[in-house]
Amino acid sequence: MIKRKIESDFNESIRQFPVTGLIGPRQVGKTTLAKSSIYLSESIYLDLEKISDLNRLNDPEFFFEENQDKTIILDEIHHLPNLFQLIRAMVDIHRKPGRFVILGSASPALLRQSDESLAGRISYIEMMPLSLLEIDQTESWEDLWIFGGFPEVFLYSNTKSKSNWYRNFVSSYIHRDLPQYGLPADSKVTRQFLMMIASSNGGILNYSTYAKSLGLSIPTVKTYLSFFVEAFLIRELYPWAVNPKKRLIKAPKLYYRDTGMLHYLLGIFNRDSVFGNLILGSSWESFVIAQVSSVLLSDDEMYYYRTHDGAEIDLLIRRNNSWLAAAEIKFSSAPVLTKGTYIAMQDLDIELLHVIVPKNENYPLAKNVRVIGLRGFLEFLDSTK
Structure with a gap:
């Protein structure tokens, strides 16, 4: 079993909070992590997609009271959103750490499907696909990029199995999961919308373009997209837009969170088809941004910066109201920066710009600019926690 870096955060949450919410896309390893925690040896696991487990909750209040000395793990809790209100009441009556662990494949808002909140009682932890720092250095970073970071896919040895997995994964989201969340x-x-986003991955969001192509209203397009984002399929990377003296781009960019899903939707199944595709640059950006996100603190913020005059930086990371890091993302062994990048550094008072490349490099490119491999950049970010 692959050891996940969030395991310590998960265990700490169980020791501290009455309720721990472990959220993330389907098949990312949430159930495996919860079942393997040494702090949940006295626990009851209920899969709310199984009728037999649902039947055990015909009288949930009685069930919770009878098992208040155990941790109750509720998997896919969106099937019973009314449980949030009862969990809140049970915690208020008997508050102790580790009473409940809830697992869900969507954001807290979608899981609840209501205004019921467990604020002050719950700690949410997001679990993401595999990070480069979670796999052995002898493993191929290219495989993680090309085929994605879902653990089961990563462990498959042949391309056909990986492709079949994504076929079922995407179909499940389209036909079952998203409708269950209320889409x-x-x-x-x-499917058409997901494929359109894949084709323009890394592009600036334009609701009108999507609405016209899909034959939908702009409000409907916004609804679709919000479900894709809340289900951890798509990431919106917002611009840093607080400089009143500059004409700034103010719309977010859209990136697939998992490049394996991106490549599957584009019919890309191997290294050669990625390298020969126009999507190469934006695919690498998606991979880098997803990898960076996996090692940041939950309160860290990511942005991009672009002005109408051409000043641009691909990735800005902010912590405690100051810049933690800034990076250009280049799929190149000899990266070159534009004048607009240096102007952006001046606009934002960036003291050091990293240029993230695929290979394990680390050298100065220019004054206040350093080329660094992705793994090295992740290790740097991880060391700042």
Whole structure:
């Protein structure tokens, strides 16, 4: 089993909070982590997609009272959103750490499907696909990029199995998961929209373009996209837009969170088809941003910066109201920066710009600019915690 870096955060949350929420896309390893925790040896696991486990909760209040000395793990809790209100009441009656662990494949808002909150009682931890820092250095970073970071896919030895896995994964989200979360959508339109986002991965969001292509209203497009984001399929990277003296781009960029899913939707199944595709640069950006996100603190913020005059930086990371890091993302062994990058550094008072490249490099490119491999950059970020 691959050891996940968030395991210590998960265990600490169990020791501290009455309720721990472990959220992330399907098949990312949430159930495996919860079941393997040494702090949950006295626990009851309920899969709310199984009728037999649902039947055990015909009288949930009685069940919770009878098992208040054990940690109750509730998997796919969105099937019973009314449980949030009862969990809140049970915690208030008998508050102790580790009473409940809830697992969900969507954001807290989608899981609840209501205004019921467990604020002050719950710690949410997001679990992401595999990070470069979680796999052995002898493993191929290219495989993680090309085929994605879902643990089961990563461990498959042949391309056909990986492709079949993604076929089932995408189909499940389109036909079952997103409708269960409340997306009132035609499955054909959902697939078409996901493929359109894949084709323009890394591009600046334009609702009008999508609405026109899909034959939908702009509010409907916004609804679709919000479900894709809340289900951990798509990431919105917002611009840093607080400089009143500059004409700034103010719309977010859209990136797939997992490059394996991105490549599957684009019909890319191997290294050669990635390298020969126009998506190469934006795919690498998606991978880098996802990897960076996996090692940041939960309160850290990521942005990009672009002005109408051409000043641009691909990735800005902010912590405690100051810049933690700034980076250009280049799939190149000899990266070159534009004048606009240096102007952006001046605009934002960036003291050091990293240029992230695939290979394990670390050398100065220019004054206040350093080329660094992705793994090295992740290790740097991890060391700042």
